[in-house]
Amino acid sequence: MTTATPSLAPLSRPRSGRLGGLWKAIRQHPSGAIGLFGVTFFLLMALIGPLIVPVPRVNVQARSQPPSFEHILGTDNQGKDIAAQIVHGSRPVITVAVLTGLITTAIAITLGALAAFWGGLFDRVVNSAANFVLTIPYLVAMTVLASFIRLNSPVTQALILSLWSWPVLMRTVRAQVLSLREREYVEAAVALNLGTPHIIFREILPNMASYIAISMILAMTSAIYAQIALITLGLVPLSDMNWGRMIFIARTTGAIYLTDTVWFILSPVMAIALFQWSLVTLARSIEDVFNPRLRSGA
Amino acid sequence: MSQPTPILSLQGVHKYFKAGRKTIRVLQDVSLEVAEGEIVCLVGESGCGKTTTGKIIAGLAAPTAGKVFFEGRDVSQLRGEDFRAYRRAVQIVHQDPYASLNPTQTLYRMLSFPLFRHRLVRNGAQARARVLELLQLVDLTPPEDFIDKFPHQLSGGQRQRVSIARALTVNPRLIVADEPVSMVDVSIRVSLLNTLSDLQRRLRLTFVFITHDLAVARYFAWEGRIAVMYLGRIVEIGSAPEVTAQPQHPYTRALITSLPEPDPELTRHKERLSLRSEDIPSLLRIPSGCAFHPRCPWHVPKVCDVTLPELAPTEGRSLAACHVTAQTSRHLEALSAQKA
Amino acid sequence: MSHQPVLSIQNLNVEYTARRGKVKAVRDVSFDVFPGETVAVIGESGCGKTTLALALVRLLPRSAKIAGGKVLFQGGNYSTPIDVLRLNQSQLRAFRWRNCAMVFQSALNALNPVLKVSAQVQETARAHGEHDAKQIEERALWLFQQVRLDPRRVYNAYPHELSGGMRQRVLLALGLLLDPQVVILDEPTTALDVLTQRTIIEVLKRLRDEMGFALIFISHDLSMAAELAHRIVTMYAGKVVEIGQVNEVFYRPKHPYTLGLMRAVPNLSGGRAELVSIQGSPPDLIDPPRGCPFAPRCSYAQPICHEQPPPLEMRATDHASACHFWDRLPVLRESSEASSREVNP
Numbered sequence: 001m002t003t004a005t006p007s008l009a010p011l012s013r014p015r016s017g018r019l020g021g022l023w024k025a026i027r028q029h030p031s032g033a034i035g036l037f038g039v040t041f042f043l044l045m046a047l048i049g050p051l052i053v054p055v056p057r058v059n060v061q062a063r064s065q066p067p068s069f070e071h072i073l074g075t076d077n078q079g080k081d082i083a084a085q086i087v088h089g090s091r092p093v094i095t096v097a098v099l100t101g102l103i104t105t106a107i108a109i110t111l112g113a114l115a116a117f118w119g120g121l122f123d124r125v126v127n128s129a130a131n132f133v134l135t136i137p138y139l140v141a142m143t144v145l146a147s148f149i150r151l152n153s154p155v156t157q158a159l160i161l162s163l164w165s166w167p168v169l170m171r172t173v174r175a176q177v178l179s180l181r182e183r184e185y186v187e188a189a190v191a192l193n194l195g196t197p198h199i200i201f202r203e204i205l206p207n208m209a210s211y212i213a214i215s216m217i218l219a220m221t222s223a224i225y226a227q228i229a230l231i232t233l234g235l236v237p238l239s240d241m242n243w244g245r246m247i248f249i250a251r252t253t254g255a256i257y258l259t260d261t262v263w264f265i266l267s268p269v270m271a272i273a274l275f276q277w278s279l280v281t282l283a284r285s286i287e288d289v290f291n292p293r294l295r296s297g298a
Numbered sequence: 299m300s301q302p303t304p305i306l307s308l309q310g311v312h313k314y315f316k317a318g319r320k321t322i323r324v325l326q327d328v329s330l331e332v333a334e335g336e337i338v339c340l341v342g343e344s345g346c347g348k349t350t351t352g353k354i355i356a357g358l359a360a361p362t363a364g365k366v367f368f369e370g371r372d373v374s375q376l377r378g379e380d381f382r383a384y385r386r387a388v389q390i391v392h393q394d395p396y397a398s399l400n401p402t403q404t405l406y407r408m409l410s411f412p413l414f415r416h417r418l419v420r421n422g423a424q425a426r427a428r429v430l431e432l433l434q435l436v437d438l439t440p441p442e443d444f445i446d447k448f449p450h451q452l453s454g455g456q457r458q459r460v461s462i463a464r465a466l467t468v469n470p471r472l473i474v475a476d477e478p479v480s481m482v483d484v485s486i487r488v489s490l491l492n493t494l495s496d497l498q499r500r501l502r503l504t505f506v507f508i509t510h511d512l513a514v515a516r517y518f519a520w521e522g523r524i525a526v527m528y529l530g531r532i533v534e535i536g537s538a539p540e541v542t543a544q545p546q547h548p549y550t551r552a553l554i555t556s557l558p559e560p561d562p563e564l565t566r567h568k569e570r571l572s573l574r575s576e577d578i579p580s581l582l583r584i585p586s587g588c589a590f591h592p593r594c595p596w597h598v599p600k601v602c603d604v605t606l607p608e609l610a611p612t613e614g615r616s617l618a619a620c621h622v623t624a625q626t627s628r629h630l631e632a633l634s635a636q637k638a
Numbered sequence: 639m640s641h642q643p644v645l646s647i648q649n650l651n652v653e654y655t656a657r658r659g660k661v662k663a664v665r666d667v668s669f670d671v672f673p674g675e676t677v678a679v680i681g682e683s684g685c686g687k688t689t690l691a692l693a694l695v696r697l698l699p700r701s702a703k704i705a706g707g708k709v710l711f712q713g714g715n716y717s718t719p720i721d722v723l724r725l726n727q728s729q730l731r732a733f734r735w736r737n738c739a740m741v742f743q744s745a746l747n748a749l750n751p752v753l754k755v756s757a758q759v760q761e762t763a764r765a766h767g768e769h770d771a772k773q774i775e776e777r778a779l780w781l782f783q784q785v786r787l788d789p790r791r792v793y794n795a796y797p798h799e800l801s802g803g804m805r806q807r808v809l810l811a812l813g814l815l816l817d818p819q820v821v822i823l824d825e826p827t828t829a830l831d832v833l834t835q836r837t838i839i840e841v842l843k844r845l846r847d848e849m850g851f852a853l854i855f856i857s858h859d860l861s862m863a864a865e866l867a868h869r870i871v872t873m874y875a876g877k878v879v880e881i882g883q884v885n886e887v888f889y890r891p892k893h894p895y896t897l898g899l900m901r902a903v904p905n906l907s908g909g910r911a912e913l914v915s916i917q918g919s920p921p922d923l924i925d926p927p928r929g930c931p932f933a934p935r936c937s938y939a940q941p942i943c944h945e946q947p948p949p950l951e952m953r954a955t956d957h958a959s960a961c962h963f964w965d966r967l968p969v970l971r972e973s974s975e976a977s978s979r980e981v982n983p
Contacts, residue, residue, distance in 0.1 A: 184398040188461070191356055191390050192412045192468055193382050202411065206402040343831035453919050483682040484858055488902045489915030510832070517904035517913065542906055556836035558861035560903045561971075562884045565865045576786060576837055578801065 032285025038278025046094040049087035056084035074263040082267045089242040099158030100223035105216040107166040112173030130167035138164040146235040169215050180204045217283040243268040303370040304331040311364035322581045324350045326530045337505045337522030339515035346527040348508045352474040357385045389465035393477035395457035399449035406445045412467040432463040455486040472504040516542045526550045529589040536616020546618035596622045643670035644852050650707035659924045663689040665876040676853040678867035686876040687856045695740045713819040735766045738820040739813030749797040756793050781811035785841045803834030823855040872896045875931035882957030889971040892959035894936045938963045
């Protein structure tokens, strides 16, 4: 198309900050706004929910009740309020997810960017390590690990999950940096002698921001699944309240077959699905928030 | 060029790349001297090595063999701050206005980074003032309207001006401009070239201007020189009007006669130098002797395909690497000697 | 050229849907192309020339819509004019190769990398109802010869074994396979080296004289137009602003934009020309100016230019322009009487 748009964009536009741009992006992408709303809702639930909602208590008088005004999501087979369990159970799940996302991204960016930039031996070592990790089936490894390490702290869990999730992201970061460092503006920065840290953090990484944010969110989603799998398989001690444990108990007490406890198993499953869906929806429109072209609304 | 030390001098520069087991000879024995304040255009078609030469001059690539001297000092011997000072003194302006600016930075950020990094300004107010000054210098006026813009809000020509301003932040002495106008529209090309000429005069800059377009080279380097490159070597070098009006090397002549001109009668009645072959040899298999011989209409068997011609004086004032031209000129010299 | 036009474009309008509104990329474009004639459509990026070319063969992207007008074709199997814009899909497919071939600027991507050239030739022919493989091969080999390729070698090669210039010529030959009456070239030599470009120019000249097709080529390169075209169409901001015989347009331009382009292009012979850029940038085509679209950049502009769009009218023999002050423009060069009348590039 020779009808390219640059000349069509009006040249004088007021400055718009990142926040203003965020608002504009939300308006232009209602689905992204819904995703953002969902993610915020769950994060708040994990953060301040347990402070507001009382810890659910056993109540034999009200076992396996359907949703009512008193119990929005009904009660479980011990008469405990399911909604309150969902709130209290969100914190460990989301903490581990967020931590895993952060750690994975940090490892992947550091190793990927440096491997691409330095090349040579470092690059080869990092790549071999990544290949090695990828060949180990993580559930098997977890089963083995669980017998050595107590997996009850969220940090330990996050660290171990990250150990298995960095290679894929690292490879893509490395590939992106390799291609971005060939860009002419990077070459110009080299000629201007702006220094390697500047080149990595100011010239290259900002151009990958949306990509990194999306990858982090996706790392979070897989961390959630991995966690639930670990709990459901009984590899993690069932000490505190969390969604995985709810599913585990609901399943072992036969909630799958008994229709009156369907709310017990359905609620955590729905919570997980909703949280995941919010994350993915947010990730899909995040590109536009980071894209300066769209941010300033050309 | 025998006067003071040239600002830049390439001596027998070679550049090879490895492609698997094969060697790509991108540059072979390139020697070039550029005087302070001079404009030298490197002209040639894709694969002739002009961009690689530019990168070597700017210190962004190292020669496989040969030496680069900047202000008389061997660049490969420069260390630490000396090397960095050299690299700042030589800046590069790229071809693609859409790839040469970081899309995530406003012009202010883009232009102030180098100012802060090299302590050319002390605070934000100074930086802003200097950036405005630079934008003014490259005719982005009024600069206040541009300073907070992102690249995507500018046209191709305006982006190229930003690229030039960015190169000027560190007060360079020599600018390598790699096809700076080939991707902007015809109607604004000239004003961009005129801006570069103005800067060259006002700041006493030296220019190595890389282009595939002989007409652009001739316009920009009217008072400077043109070096024509073919398959990694300089085949002809001389003053711009001379090289374009009396090309000595058959390759230069083929280029000039092949180019259509913006004048219907002129271009339709131009005399053409037709080639023996349409095929452009691969850099992996550069022909023996004169690399141009398989395509050259003047080619002399057992001479051109055997011996490599050296850059030598011709009947004009330019230098050309061609056995036939050299012979003709020796012949003429002999004739004039006889007459005298 | 007294006979019927082979292609007659009448009040063609094309719009793109963008976020901010409708981009009016081609606005009220009308001109005729006669059999055997070469017409160069010149203009800068964004002037609508590529959109126009794509509209003529109906290959516009989905975001584009033909908002009005006609493209009448007469020739080949059609003895009375048909409107290309009203053809159904199967008629259109036949039209695109039998009557009108388009050769794109990105020659590198237009050939399928996993198929040999021979397979692509045969497939193209079969898709358009030619089933005699032997005859097609002969025709292809003849065409390869015409475009100065080594016929056997190229016929049996994969695209990656050919250089850019060779691929461009293969595409040209492929376009001519079914002997179309009109050939459209979009920036045919932009990505090519000077010497390869020369080959293509020479090949085009010879083929159009021998085969008699009409040639429409889209280019930003005035020199190419000067060399190849019988007539020049200058487009600006989606409109035709000037149209005329090549020497007329080059030596006596009647629109300030064409004049501006002429004055902005460096030459190779003679002294160093004083070159002048055109100030400013093209208008926004979502909300184009009310008057003459070039007025904001024009040194001849008067108040009326900002108010009233100038009509495209005949200003000299076979030379129309859309400018209120066309008669104030200088004559760039007096060409000799003979050559101004004779159209023989």
